[in-house]
Amino acid sequence: MNITEKILARAASKGSVSPGDVVFADVDKVMMHDVSGPGVIKVFEKLKKQGINVEKLWDPSRVWVAEDHFVPSAEKISAENISKLTKFVKRYDIGRHFRYGMGQYGICHTISHEEAMVMPGEVYVGGDSHTNTTGALGAFACGLGHTDIAYVLLHGRIWFRVPETYYFKLNGRLPDHIMAKDLILHIIGEIGTDGGAYRAMQFGGSGVDAMSVQSRLTLCNMTTEAGAKCGIVEPDQKTLQYLESRGATNMRPVTGDADSEYAKTFEYEADKLEPLVAEPFSPENTRPVREAPTVELDKSYIGSCTGAKYEDLRAAARILKGRKVKIRTEILPAAISIYRRAMEDGLLRIFIDAGATVGPPTCGACCGAHMGVLAKDEVCISTTNRNFPGRMGHVDSKTYLSSPLVAAASAVTGRITDPRDLP
Amino acid sequence: MNPFSRAAGKIAPLDCSNVDTDQLVPKQFLKLVQRTGFGKFLFYGWRHNADGSPRPGFVLDDPAYRDSKILVTGRNFGCGSSREHAVWALCDYGFDVVIAPSFADIFYSNCIKNGLLPARVSEKDAHMLMQDAEAEVDLESQTITAGSHTVPFEIDPHSKKTLLEGLDDISRTLKFEKEISRFEKDSRIPSVL
Numbered sequence: 221m222n223i224t225e226k227i228l229a230r231a232a233s234k235g236s237v238s239p240g241d242v243v244f245a246d247v248d249k250v251m252m253h254d255v256s257g258p259g260v261i262k263v264f265e266k267l268k269k270q271g272i273n274v275e276k277l278w279d280p281s282r283v284w285v286a287e288d289h290f291v292p293s294a295e296k297i298s299a300e301n302i303s304k305l306t307k308f309v310k311r312y313d314i315g316r317h318f319r320y321g322m323g324q325y326g327i328c329h330t331i332s333h334e335e336a337m338v339m340p341g342e343v344y345v346g347g348d349s350h351t352n353t354t355g356a357l358g359a360f361a362c363g364l365g366h367t368d369i370a371y372v373l374l375h376g377r378i379w380f381r382v383p384e385t386y387y388f389k390l391n392g393r394l395p396d397h398i399m400a401k402d403l404i405l406h407i408i409g410e411i412g413t414d415g416g417a418y419r420a421m422q423f424g425g426s427g428v429d430a431m432s433v434q435s436r437l438t439l440c441n442m443t444t445e446a447g448a449k450c451g452i453v454e455p456d457q458k459t460l461q462y463l464e465s466r467g468a469t470n471m472r473p474v475t476g477d478a479d480s481e482y483a484k485t486f487e488y489e490a491d492k493l494e495p496l497v498a499e500p501f502s503p504e505n506t507r508p509v510r511e512a513p514t515v516e517l518d519k520s521y522i523g524s525c526t527g528a529k530y531e532d533l534r535a536a537a538r539i540l541k542g543r544k545v546k547i548r549t550e551i552l553p554a555a556i557s558i559y560r561r562a563m564e565d566g567l568l569r570i571f572i573d574a575g576a577t578v579g580p581p582t583c584g585a586c587c588g589a590h591m592g593v594l595a596k597d598e599v600c601i602s603t604t605n606r607n608f609p610g611r612m613g614h615v616d617s618k619t620y621l622s623s624p625l626v627a628a629a630s631a632v633t634g635r636i637t638d639p640r641d642l643p
Numbered sequence: 644m645n646p647f648s649r650a651a652g653k654i655a656p657l658d659c660s661n662v663d664t665d666q667l668v669p670k671q672f673l674k675l676v677q678r679t680g681f682g683k684f685l686f687y688g689w690r691h692n693a694d695g696s697p698r699p700g701f702v703l704d705d706p707a708y709r710d711s712k713i714l715v716t717g718r719n720f721g722c723g724s725s726r727e728h729a730v731w732a733l734c735d736y737g738f739d740v741v742i743a744p745s746f747a748d749i750f751y752s753n754c755i756k757n758g759l760l761p762a763r764v765s766e767k768d769a770h771m772l773m774q775d776a777e778a779e780v781d782l783e784s785q786t787i788t789a790g791s792h793t794v795p796f797e798i799d800p801h802s803k804k805t806l807l808e809g810l811d812d813i814s815r816t817l818k819f820e821k822e823i824s825r826f827e828k829d830s831r832i833p834s835v836l
Contacts, residue, residue, distance in 0.1 A: 242801060255673050259727055272813060290674060297674040349725040349749055365727040365753035371812050379801065379812065413661055414719035418748050447722060447747055502661060587724070588670045596693065608665045608723060615688040 222385050222480035223454050224420040227360040230474065231343045239384040239483070246377050248342035248359075249282050252369060253328045254298070255289045256347025257305040259366035260373065267370065277312050278376035284316040284337055285309055286328035289583045291320035294590045326555025326581035329353040329525035332361075333437060334555050336466035340455035340473035345372055350525055350605065352443045356436035357463065358455030358473055363444070383449045384483035385420040386411075390427030392490035397639050399535060400435035401527065401603070401623035403488065404442040405496045409506030410486070416448035419483065423453050427490045433462040434531040441526045442605050445503040495638050497601070498621040501609045509626055512636040518598040520545070520631035521612070522624055523552035523579070524586040527603020530558045532624040537567040539628035539639055540574040546634035549576035550592045556581050576631065588612045594619070601630045644758045646809030649781045650739035652712025654789070655702055656773035662716060663723035664750065668732045681728055682735035703736075713780065715742045715772045720761075721750025730757045740780050742787065742796065744769050755802045756811055762787065762796035782807060 221229060225237050232243035252260055264274045277283060285305060290298035302320075309317045316337070318325045324335060328346065331337060332354040338344045340358030345351065351363040364372070372378050388407060394400070408415070421443040428436065440451030453459075455473040463471065494508040522528060522536050533553060540549075551571050553559040559581060562568050568578055584591035586604040594600055594613030600620070602612065607619035620636060629637040665688075672684040690701045702708055714733070720743040721729060730753040733741065740760045754761040760782060764772070768787075772778060775789035782803065786793050798806075805811065 255726070267813060270814075301674060347725065349723065363725040363749055365725055365730075365749055365756060367727065367756035367811065368752060371816075374813065375816060381799070413722055414745055414747070417719070417745065447719060449748055588665075606663075606665070606723065608663045610669060610688045611665050614693060 222422065222476040222482065223358065223474055224360060224385055224422065224450065224452055225382060226474045226476065227341055227343060228380060228382050230341070231360070237382045239382050241382045243380055243382060244377055245343055245380050247282075247345055247372050249284070249338050249344045250369065250372050251284055251286065251328055251332065251337070251344070251346035251348070251351065253286045253288050253348060254291065254301050254305055256366055256369060257285060257308065258301045260347060260370050261304060261308050263366050263370040274374065277314070277373050280313045281315040282376075283312075283314045283373065284318070285314055286318045286331050287320040287325065288327045288581070289587060290589055291582050292580065320582075324555065324557055326553075326558070327525045327583055329441065330529065330554035330558070330581075333357060333433070333462070334466065334557050336463045336468040339463065339468060339471050340459060341471070345369065345378065349444045350441055352448065352451045353437055353441040353525055355443070355450045355452040356433065356440040357459055358453060358475075360450055360452070361440075362450045381418070383418055383420045385422050386416060387482035387485045388421060388423050389425035389485060389487045390423070390490055391425055391487065392427050393430040394427060394490050394493070397495060397625060398490070398493050399623035399625055400431060400438040401442075402493055402496050404439050405498050405503065405506050405621065406488070406493060407486070408442065408446050408503050409496070409498070411446055413445060413502060413504045414447040416443055416446035418447070418449050421446065421448045421451045422482070423451070425487075427488070428453060429456065432531060433458055434529045437529065438526060442503070445605055495623060495626050497626065497636055498607060500607050500618040500620065503605065503607060503621060509622070509636055509638040510641070512620070514635055515599055517547050517601055517630055517634055517636065519547055519592070519594070519600040520549040520627045521585060521592060521600055521602040521604065522627050523550065523554070523584055524604040525554055526605040527624050527627070528552055528554040528558070530561055532603060533558065533562050533567050535624040536628040537570045539625060539632065539642065540576065541570045543574055543632045543642075545575045545631040547631055549574070549631040550579055550585070551576055552579040552584055552591070553581055585612050601627050601636060603627050644809045644811050644814070647739075647758055647760060647782055647806040649779065650712055650760065651779040652739070652777060653708060653710060654713045654715055654772060654775055654778055655708040655711035657702055657714060657716040658773055660717035661719045661722055664721060664726050664729040665723055667721065667729035668726060673726055673728055679731075679735055681732035682737065685732040685736045710737060712738060713740045713742060713778055714738050715769055717769065718744040718766070720746050722747035725749045725753075727753045727757070730754050730759055734759050742769060742772060755805050758806065758809070760798070760806060762798065764794060764796045768794040
């Protein structure tokens with residue numbers, strides 16, 4: 221069995237499972253945020269009316285809540301949702317609540333690894349499609365709708381169809397100008413936005429072994445844009461150290477057997493990869509940056525669970541150090557712990573000296589919610605994950621997706637720019 | 644959830660692939676959590692100008708397609724975010740069935756949880772059905788009849804059963820609570836080996 225099959229077999233107390241099997245698996249962790257949480261609360265209310273007992277959660281200590289999409293609240297409805305969610309957390313004695321403006325807080329998928337909320341080998345479900353991100357820690361991590369989350373909260377288990385696995389093998393270490401974001405965009409460009417539909421996308425090979433945990437998180441994060449059930453990387457010493465340094469203990473990692481089977485294997489040579497952008501309006505519309513059309517950009521946005529981890533900010537700082545931005549540049553670290561580190565290491569000063577602004581940890585404009593949304597006809601280069609029509613604001617705005625290096629280089633020139641071509 | 648056996652009605656054709664949930668229900672409505680009333684937000688960005696005034700020309704606003712029950716569309720329908728609001732909006736608008744060559748995973752699961760039938764057909768059949776005015780969909784036999792032709796559709800057995808019985812996972816678990824605990828007791832691995 222490969223790693224995904226082994227995790228699901230263990231969670232379903234079965235000796236072995238095969239792709240296509242439907243299993244009833246124990247869930248280790250559940251996450252909700254300020255969009256899915258209020259949705260789940262509604263489902264609870266409906267169930268209660270039907271006479272179903274919703275007095276107790278199966279295990280509140282395994283549940284955690286993050287406030288990220290509509291914080292800081294820009295208007296009353298968002299504020300009400302946060303208040304409702306807070307009451308729910310208290311009412312059910314939920315384990316951890318990452319409150320905006322209180323201790324540690326940030327985007328849920330970033331909190332999942334910054335705070336070691338999920339361990340290798342675990343089954344982790346979240347009320348958000350980018351829950352796939354956390355598979356980079358060697359967990360089975362996937363997003364669910366509100367009704368399914370409500371079910372897991374009450375019963376602690378859920379049905380899964382064991383996915384087939386596509387294996388993506390990277391040979392060689394990524395060169396300095398290439399980031400994990402370029403590789404995952406390259407893959408989505410190749411297989412399409414439904415190319416991974418209901419499959420596990422596993423990443424490995426010497427290039428992935430050499431990658432930091434944060435880069436692996438970027439890979440798994442955008443498996444969602446290929447329609448995958450989950451993204452996963454086998455845990456290694458780096459994964460365990462990453463989590464231990466954040467307080468994790470008693471990990472029970474799982475790795476695939478030597479004879480792991482994959483439905484398909486894709487292979488890439490690190491030194492052949494190019495910095496890419498995904499043009500509007502789909503993450504699969506990829507093109508090498510050097511072949512991108514000359515468009516006047518209005519904004520560079522460096523944020524989100526995809527592109528505002530510490531390493532992403534460091535990459536942007538590498539470019540922006542000693543340079544000035546030519547367009548509005550908004551940088552939103554994905555968690556306050558990352559913000560603090562960026563402050564201590566001098567990255568924030570580099571950004572501000574370059575003329576950029578630094579915003580608070582929030583999903584913000586990535587989902588077009590607030591904090592920097594786009595006007596009609598505005599064009600943005602962004603380290604986020606989706607560029608559907610209207611995703612970041614007006615339906616007639618445009619978003620190009622890229623790595624933090626490309627987004628920072630483009631901020632300096634005002635055009636889509638390969639970091640190697642900066643003067 | 645009401646049991647689902649068959650549906651019949653007007654077809655609305657939406658000939659595009661990769662329709663994502665941002666198009667189905669734009670982000671500004673995600674703050675609202677009532678499960679009803681979402682129909683008016685369906686495809687909001689395509690049906691309205693920035694000032695909220697109606698933007699004519701979208702298929703659902705064509706009088707010929709008013710009160711459609713069946714949406715026929717392209718592959719990878721419902722991709723993007725996990726927002727269940729997308730399914731709430733389709734149901735509230737009045738759709739009973741969405742027919743497409745493929746669906747995004749979380750969207751598909753959300754459909755089943757809300758009694759909306761996601762019927763998978765071939766690309767060819769989807770295009771053919773887009774030309775038809777009305778259809779009848781039978782879940783038991785997994786067929787769609789429009790005019791003189793009948794085409795098959797795919798659905799996984801678990802979801803089919805869920806829809807036919809009108810039992811979501813929670814109701815089913817309650818119904819079979821005894822069986823599940825007996826099964827677990829009988830198949831438990833002995834703790835001392």
